[in-house]
Amino acid sequence: xxxxxxxxxxxxxxxxxxxxxxxxxxxxxxxxxxxxxxxxxxxxxxxxxxxxxxxxxxxxxxxxxxxxxxxxxxxxxxxxxxxxxxxxxxxxxxxxxxxxxxxxxxxxxxxxxxxxxxxxxxxxxxxxxxxxxxxxxxxxxxxxxxxxxxxxxxxxxxxxxxxxxxxxxxxxxxxxxxxxxxxxxxxxxxxxxxxxxxxxxxxxxxxxxxxxxxxxxxxxxx
Amino acid sequence: xxxxxxxxxxxxxxxxxxxxxxxxxxxxxxxxxxxxxxxxxxxxxxxxxxxxxxxxxxxxxxxxxxxxxxxxxxxxxxxxxxxxxxxxxxxxxxxxxxxxxxxxxxxxxxxxxxxxxxxxxxxxxxxxxxxxxxxxxxxxxxxxxxxxxxxxxxxxxxxxxxxxxx
Numbered sequence: 107x108x109x110x111x112x113x114x115x116x117x118x119x120x121x122x123x124x125x126x127x128x129x130x131x132x133x134x135x136x137x138x139x140x141x142x143x144x145x146x147x148x149x150x151x152x153x154x155x156x157x158x159x160x161x162x163x164x165x166x167x168x169x170x171x172x173x174x175x176x177x178x179x180x181x182x183x184x185x186x187x188x189x190x191x192x193x194x195x196x197x198x199x200x201x202x203x204x205x206x207x208x209x210x211x212x213x214x215x216x217x218x219x220x221x222x223x224x225x226x227x228x229x230x231x232x233x234x235x236x237x238x239x240x241x242x243x244x245x246x247x248x249x250x251x252x253x254x255x256x257x258x259x260x261x262x263x264x265x266x267x268x269x270x271x272x273x274x275x276x277x278x279x280x281x282x283x284x285x286x287x288x289x290x291x292x293x294x295x296x297x298x299x300x301x302x303x304x305x306x307x308x309x310x311x312x313x314x315x316x317x318x319x320x321x322x323x324x325x326x327x328x
Numbered sequence: 329x330x331x332x333x334x335x336x337x338x339x340x341x342x343x344x345x346x347x348x349x350x351x352x353x354x355x356x357x358x359x360x361x362x363x364x365x366x367x368x369x370x371x372x373x374x375x376x377x378x379x380x381x382x383x384x385x386x387x388x389x390x391x392x393x394x395x396x397x398x399x400x401x402x403x404x405x406x407x408x409x410x411x412x413x414x415x416x417x418x419x420x421x422x423x424x425x426x427x428x429x430x431x432x433x434x435x436x437x438x439x440x441x442x443x444x445x446x447x448x449x450x451x452x453x454x455x456x457x458x459x460x461x462x463x464x465x466x467x468x469x470x471x472x473x474x475x476x477x478x479x480x481x482x483x484x485x486x487x488x489x490x491x492x493x494x
Contacts, residue, residue, distance in 0.1 A: 123470040124455075126477070132454040157491050161480065164430040165449035175341040175355045180333060182359040187329065187366055 116140050118151070125155050129162040257300045259308045260286065260327045261315065262293040269320035277320060281311075295327060333362055336379060339451060340386050346446055347390035347439065357393060361385050376460055383451060384461045387443075426489055433483035441476035448473060 121144040128141045287295040345354035447453045
């Protein structure tokens, strides 16, 4: 007898009650194993489980057929955010920390929904930047709105998935840069300074930015 | 916020829509939910998944929205929206697409039963998470799910689909 098989059996009614969660894959490993064992030895229970799997599939089908909200909902949301009173820097800083904690708290199961860890890292990065860094620049513009600043070289920048918010903040400070727009095709539109640069200066700047550890790609942009 | 919204708004909308059964209200609901998140990120305690927190806020707001509408009016609307399967038993019995009948019966469940089935199957919430979202003890979650499924089986039976349970 293996150590794993020593898990005590559950009462049949308790196993039965857990079948819907077993179908959805949300049981703990221990409970899932207990249910699997019960299913293997009880054909009646297995039959009921097949019924539950059908319910599970049709519930997903039904919900997926509900469609998605129109763009109006998002417009309303960002109009609401823009109408919010400006926060003081200290409050913004606290908010930044809260948002960082907030994203850090994504459960492994939530993470499983994403296409991959790297993609998720980029998304989280974008979320934090969109929600916090853009606001920290004093404009208090939501990420849905592209800021239009005069002068300065503009570039599309992709940060490495490992880049932390503090790294990106440092990067922006170092280059006196601002994020003009959020994540598009994995890249941010960034403006460096507010003075017009010659072509050579832009080339040199791009080379310098390219050398940054947290930057995986940079290209001049309009 | 864009990313958070992008990741969760469809599920939040569908959860809200299943509760309020009105697309306009459900859309208003998601704007309010995410605006609340924007305002109250600090209240997120990190003990649960973000989606669980969002669904709990959505549920609270959906119930508030429903309360604003007269209960009687809602009941009438809901009743009107539900077709009586006994209206045409022959047609129902002739349906070979069990899935279609099942979905139809899922629509006929009470809001409480519909909610718990959606949370467990579609939103893939654990017993603990459902308890947190709905605000009921974990044992009640299991019991409510059991009765929701039992009611579903009864509706299916009435529609001519016998599944051998309960």
